[in-house]
Amino acid sequence: MAITAAMVKELRETTGAGMMDAKKALTENDGNMDAAVDWLRTKGLAKAAKKSGRVAAEGLVAVAVKDGKGVAVEVNSETDFVAKNEEFQNMVRAIAKAALDVDSVEALKSATVNGKPVSEVLTDAIAKIGENMTLRRMVKVEAPLVVSYVHNAAADGMGKIGVLVGMEGGNEDIGRQIAMHVAATSPASLGQGDLDPALVDREKQVLTEQARESGKPEAVIEKMIEGRMKKFFEEVTLTGQKFVINPDVTVAEAAQEQGATITGFARVAVGEGIEKKEEDFAAEVAKTLGGA
Structure with missing residues (x-):
């Protein structure tokens, strides 16, 4: 799949990664945006896997x-x-x-x-x-x-x-x-049992790849994954999160x-999950100017 300038721009805005890293991530994953985000996270190159900037x-x-x-x-x-x-x-x-x-x-x-x-x-x-x-x-x-x-x-x-x-x-x-x-x-x-299984599996795959990049023994890697998944559950579930008003306790x-x-x-x-029309327009302009 051809990697366009618009795709690189979107991935950079989504993850905070550098231009060359974003382009390589897309190339390695045949233009699949979600897979490219995971690839960057595995390599420690993504600052955040958020798409809030696309909401319009x-x-x-x-x-x-x-x-x-x-x-x-x-x-x-x-x-x-x-x-x-x-x-x-x-x-x-x-x-x-x-x-x-x-x-x-x-x-x-x-x-x-x-x-x-x-x-x-x-x-x-x-x-x-x-x-x-x-x-x-x-x-x-x-x-x-x-x-x-x-x-x-x-x-x-x-x-x-x-x-x-x-x-x-x-x-x-x-x-x-x-x-x-x-x-x-x-x-x-609300809690760990309510999380989308696909989200949990995806996070575990990313954390597993990250742990294996360390080159440590399998037994150590398993402990690393277990600890990181525990932290993940604490960060994304309401009852497990640290209460913003008093971070010494969880919300529960x-x-x-x-x-x-x-x-x-x-x-x-408002507008959650709706893509900006301007991004489509930008992609069209880039293509017209030969930048894609």
Whole structure:
């Protein structure tokens, strides 16, 4: 597969690796971006395996909580200017409240807001405001106590990141602190047993290759992998992470001190996982200019 300048640029931005290292990683892995990231990590050349720089969609995440149910709803717009529009904000808030009574995005599109289906409310807003809008997703958390938090709030109950935390026991204060922690650290799962097996396998493969690069005996390598996987679980699971407010304890321990057990959480960030249109345009320009 031909390795383009755009591909090298994307890998460099994703990992922080140097240009030649990024190009070699792509060449060694036939242009496979994920495999190239792992190759760089194995060689100790990747500073971070993050793609947050590729996220571009605008809009808002709104949260709503009622009677042990919490929802976070993402509605996208084309520009951040629209996300600051009071009429758009009121619509998103109303959609979030309607989401408390349904269990999926499709059901939410049929739910009514002010006597109209949400899908029609969106269509009317598109015609009036003049920008395309999308009801992208909703997540729900149910527990005896559900606490919400919005980071970078644009208005009451909505902003760029919405978090829900479900607990048994405890109180609003510890729930909000944990929700703020979730907003800051973006854990992959509640606990080790909830992690995606594919993610665990991939991490273990990378750590195994890293350990073998050391040239140490197999028995030592096994111990190295075991220790590094333990650290990995502590870093990516909510209950295992060090509590940002008090790093001397884990999040689970902090909750326990307040008589709480965390039963679930959700974190929704605007535009998460949506690639920038500008990157496609940049690739086209590079190709036109003969740089790819």
